[in-house]
Amino acid sequence: MPDVHDCLIVGAGPAGLVAATYLARFRRRIAVVDAGASRARWIPTSHNCPGFPLGVSGDALLQRLREQAESFGVDIVRGCIVSLQRGGDGFVAHDDAGRAWHAATVILATGIVDRLPPVEGGDAALEAAVEAGVLRLCAVCDGYEATDERIGVLGPAADASRHADFLRTFSRRVDAIDAEAARGLRCDATSCTVAFEDGSSREYDTLYPVLGSDAQSGLARGLGAAVDGEGALHTDAHLQTSIEGLYAIGDVVSALNQIAVAVGHAAIAATAVHNRLPANPR
Ligand SMILES: Cc1cc2nc3c(=O)[nH]c(=O)nc-3n(C[C@H](O)[C@H](O)[C@H](O)COP(=O)(O)OP(=O)(O)OC[C@H]3O[C@@H](n4cnc5c(N)ncnc54)[C@H](O)[C@@H]3O)c2cc1C
Numbered sequence: 001m002p003d004v005h006d007c008l009i010v011g012a013g014p015a016g017l018v019a020a021t022y023l024a025r026f027r028r029r030i031a032v033v034d035a036g037a038s039r040a041r042w043i044p045t046s047h048n049c050p051g052f053p054l055g056v057s058g059d060a061l062l063q064r065l066r067e068q069a070e071s072f073g074v075d076i077v078r079g080c081i082v083s084l085q086r087g088g089d090g091f092v093a094h095d096d097a098g099r100a101w102h103a104a105t106v107i108l109a110t111g112i113v114d115r116l117p118p119v120e121g122g123d124a125a126l127e128a129a130v131e132a133g134v135l136r137l138c139a140v141c142d143g144y145e146a147t148d149e150r151i152g153v154l155g156p157a158a159d160a161s162r163h164a165d166f167l168r169t170f171s172r173r174v175d176a177i178d179a180e181a182a183r184g185l186r187c188d189a190t191s192c193t194v195a196f197e198d199g200s201s202r203e204y205d206t207l208y209p210v211l212g213s214d215a216q217s218g219l220a221r222g223l224g225a226a227v228d229g230e231g232a233l234h235t236d237a238h239l240q241t242s243i244e245g246l247y248a249i250g251d252v253v254s255a256l257n258q259i260a261v262a263v264g265h266a267a268i269a270a271t272a273v274h275n276r277l278p279a280n281p282r
Contacts (some may be wrong), residue, residue, distance in 0.1 A: 005031045007273050008093055008103035010081045010219065013038035015250025015262035016109030017065035017076075022270030024072035031101055035080040037117055038062055039111050039251060039260065044131050048141060049259050054179040061259070084219040090245060093219075096254075098264060104245065105273050108233070109266070110216035113253065117154060117179070117209045120186040124233070129187035137209050139163060140258060143170045146206040152177050152194060154185075155210035163210045179211065215252050228254040238272035239265050 007023055009016045012034030023030045043058030052061075066076065079095035086092075106124035114137055119126040129135035136142050143166070150173045153164040157178040164176035177194055184195035185207070192207035215231040226234040226242040232254035239247045247264035251257040 002088070002100065002102040003114075004088065004090065004093075005029050005103040006277050007107060008033070008091065009029075009107045009109060010084075010093070010103050011035075011038075011216075011252075012066070012069075012076050013040055013107035013109060013111055013250060013262070014061065014065060014259050015111075015266050016242060017062070017069050017248060018263045019067040019107050019109060019270045020074045020076075021065075021072060022267060023274065024069065026076050026274040028274060028277065030074065031103065031200070032074060032076045033079045033081055033095055033101065034076055036078055037113075039114070042127075042130050042137065043141075044133055045204070046141065046259065047145065058191035069194075072256065081219060084222060104277060106246050107269055107273065108217070108220055108241075108246070108248040108252055109250045109262075110219070112213040112215050112232070114213050115135070115211040116186050117182075117207075117211060120184060125187060128189075129192060132186045132187075132189045134187050134192050134204075134206060136206055138257065139167055139208055140224060140256065143167055146170055149173070149205035150203070151175070152192065152202065152204035152207045153210055154182060154194065154207060155179050155212075159210045159212075163208060164177070167208070169194065177202075217248070217252050220246060224239070230254075237268075239269035240261070240272065 006028040007030045009032045015071035020032050045055040047055045049056050081093045082096050083094045091106045093101040147170045151171050152175050153160045154177045159177040164174045167174045182194050183197050186193045191203050193201050193203045195201045217231050217233050223243050233241050233248040239249050241248050247269040249269045250262035
């Protein structure tokens with residue numbers, strides 16, 4: 001007989017880690033499998049994360065959330081879930097090491113992957129620009145930090161224009177840049193410079209690429225779960241997808257991509273999962 005968990009949590013970013021803490025505290029048998037690429041690890045310092053008035057880095061936040069889950073006995077296994085099927089009364093998943101995971105319920109907390117522009121100097125230069133805060137990926141998160149700066153918004157014309165309007169809350173100097181017209185991007189510790197096809201260039205204190213993202217919803221889509229136009233999962237008020245017993249939380253859900261939202265999703269979904277499982281009286 002397979003070892004059947006009450007719940008398999010796929011992903012250990014803020015959403016998955018908080019769901020793990022809740023379910024462990026509900027005394028449920030859970031498994032957490034994580035590929036180790038949380039979007040939060042990109043955050044140099046977040047200033048809108050509740051409870052951190054002096055700000056918190058993404059790495060420090062993940063470490064704290066992980067320690068909290070582990071303090072209730074959660075074991076976070078490094079791996080990537082590559083398939084998910086219905087099996088028995090629940091689900092069976094397989095990871096990239098060939099392990100099978102059986103669970104009555106599944107919570108997907110797999111996030112999204114940002115589409116990023118090529119930066120002169122490659123991935124290392126791009127990461128350094130994000131770390132320096134000259135390349136930012138989330139205007140809701142850190143538009144405030146760009147107050148009164150020269151801001152560029154790079155993307156398909158309509159998206160760039162819409163995001164530029166949003167960023168006008170923070171600065172009068174906001175350009176929408178049609179990605180079709182851009183020919184290169186160079187960033188250093190203090191600014192990003194966009195080169196254009198006519199040979200000109202413009203320097204920005206902060207550049208926001210708005211090239212979209214890829215929702216990591218493939219496992220759910222494989223089971224026929226409903227998604228929005230961008231591949232993010234539709235859920236009900238308890239964060240259950242259109243597949244019975246399959247829940248989704250955090251950025252992979254069609255909602256605002258924020259830590260506070262991911263954490264709220266986690267609390268709701270974990271409680272719903274606990275309440276649907278057979279009672280576990282002391
Ligand atoms: C530069 C930057 C700055 C940001 N600043 C802020 C901020 O200041 N405030 C704020 O609220 N938000 C901020 N955000 C957004 C925030 O990081 C996300 O909203 C948050 O990380 C979402 O959490 P999540 O758990 O849903 O997804 P993630 O944190 O992305 O975690 C998903 C996890 O699932 C794993 N995974 C994916 N697929 C699989 C699979 N098949 N098998 C196993 N594991 C899998 C991934 O490896 C990853 O570890 C920022 C994002 C970026 C990029």
